[in-house]
Amino acid sequence: MAEYDLGASFIPALYKPADLLPIAKHREALLYLIETNAVTIVVGQTGSGKSTQIPQFLEQAGWCEDGKIIAVTQPRRVAATTVALRVAEEVGCEIGKEVGYSIRFEDVTSASTRIKFMTDGLLIREALVDPLLTRYSVVMVDEAHERSVSSDILLGLLKKIRKRRPELRIIISSATLQAEDFLRFFTKDAADEVSDTPTTDQIGSIVSLEGRTYPIDILYLESPAEDYVEKCISTALDIHVSEPEGDILVFLTGREEIETAVQAISERSAQLPPHSKSILPMPLYAGLTTEQQMYVFEEAPANTRKVIFSTNIAEASVTINGIVYVVDCGFVKLRAYNPKMGIESLTATPVSKAAAAQRAGRAGRTKPGKCFRLYTEESFRTLPDATVPEIQRSNLAPFILQLKALGIDNVLRFDFLTPPPAELMTKALELLYSLGALDDYAKLTKPLGTRMAELAVEPMMAKTLLSAQSFGCVSEILTIAAMTSLGGNVWVGQEEEKRRVESTRRKFAAEEGDHLTLLNVYQAFVTKGRKEGRFAHDNLLNFKALTRAVSIRAQLKRYLERFGIAVDESLSSYGTGNNKAEQIRRCLTTGYFAHAARMQPDGTFRNVSGDTVLHAHPSSLMFNRKADWVIFHEVFESGNKIYIRDITKIEKGWLLQYAPQYYQIRS
DNA sequence: GAGCACTGC
Incomplete structure (x- = not known):
């Protein structure tokens, strides 16, 4: 404890020498555990230094001899890059030399790389080429407790690989709650392989590292709140009026709630008592542009308290300094998947105890903090321990x-x-x-x-891409695949005047539907707008997303060329009624036949079996146009409606032509 | 007639 206080008073917050991190004193014990156990579960609090220090300890202890590499996987690209940069700085090397990182589109490694940070999805892809991951002596799966589909699958693969490579060392970083589950996973049915290993090593063990966090007071409501958005707003104002200095982070579930809260604070701050400090509300959610997100990291002006209304993005992906108060509404939007209808939905769900703890922890990063949970202590006890793993709802x-x-x-x-x-x-x-x-x-x-x-696209689009050659539209489908991968981030400016949004989009609109419209947008972007940000801005297009589409398209093109599929990049026209457009629509049907629907006289759609009503998403061209049969890229439930998005007109006969078995089974 | 939490190859 004394060491802790000393650190807090004398070490500037921005630079913590690695030697002073609590992990340093566990160095020998950690190395011994990893040496003698195939699997080590590291339970490390925030700030324990596990992600940055353990790889360095291992490298110094000789785990990179004979050219082997230490891999550290992260669930997010930002984490992979920023942790790599920090370790490179501590080691004193240029990034990409001894310490590097690799994420999609960015491989910053070299022949001399010994410690490699990467996303877990990318390591799974490497296994396609090197199934036993023989380049690596150690694989550390960081943030495994988040239970993303790819980290779950990676753990399954590692367990399998370990049977063939007993010398491989696996390190899993986890929150307290799940450490035993991970250990049990690797230990169960390991008994029958003992004969393979000459030593009497045990399979795995758990080690805990203390972190550097400050105490946090948790406060509950005495009786449940009727309207948690309103309660969040009033709680933030109460904190502002009655609590000492420190910024406020409020967890809500989505954009709409956040915008409501931000506006309410601006309006009500006028009624604050005279002489009180100002309060500055800020939104934070993934849908904002990067520039808009950056505001929350800036220090508030003098005599002003920041109150940030955020989605789950601030729970793990983003860390904001200076937060002393956390308000937790108790809900989170979670994806669910209905396999019967193949429909995804996004519903506000009560948070888990683990998520609530994570949210509260955001208050104690720089000094002691307070967390206001907008539910009763009794309802906290009824919350599930952890969120249902993504693999069970995708x-x-x-x-x-x-x-x-x-x-x-x-x-x-x-x-x-x-x-x-x-x-x-x-x-x-x-x-x-x-x-x-x-x-x-x-x-x-x-x-x-x-x-x-x-191919790094979802199966229906992969099939479409691989059909494109026989329809003579490889170049166009490549573009459509890249554009649909952006997931609805093509357009910006939803707060703009609706009429302007409509007229701007009409410039790119294609009679046949959204896929050809996306193709028009892309072609206009690469011919006119790639160099100047103005083009994107003037046309309400997301410059960053379109730039990403260019990279995705290039990558997909390389794959096709490797398969021996020629890509003819000559810009042919595909205007309304011409044969190219029809070939593209036919080609899309070969992949998306399962996503077919027919428009009803009232303008809504029905799926093929006729039992589900589907609505064109307001961002679609088909939202206010007539059509008969269509295919669509995506279907999701929101509120009490089922929406389809990225819609293109097709002919009914094509469904039978390109998916005869599929539609026979159903008739 | 009106809008998707967060990641990732």
């Missing part, structure tokens, strides 16, 4: 395809940390079969299935 088709490509044929018996519901697996297998990626024996087809697995 469309699994992309991951099943990856597992198959890794040679794991019997995916139903793959060793999952938590097995997904059988229904999700069945649905994914059915889709992959109907796309032709799997054969009657559920084996990956060649070359279609193996190629689909290699």
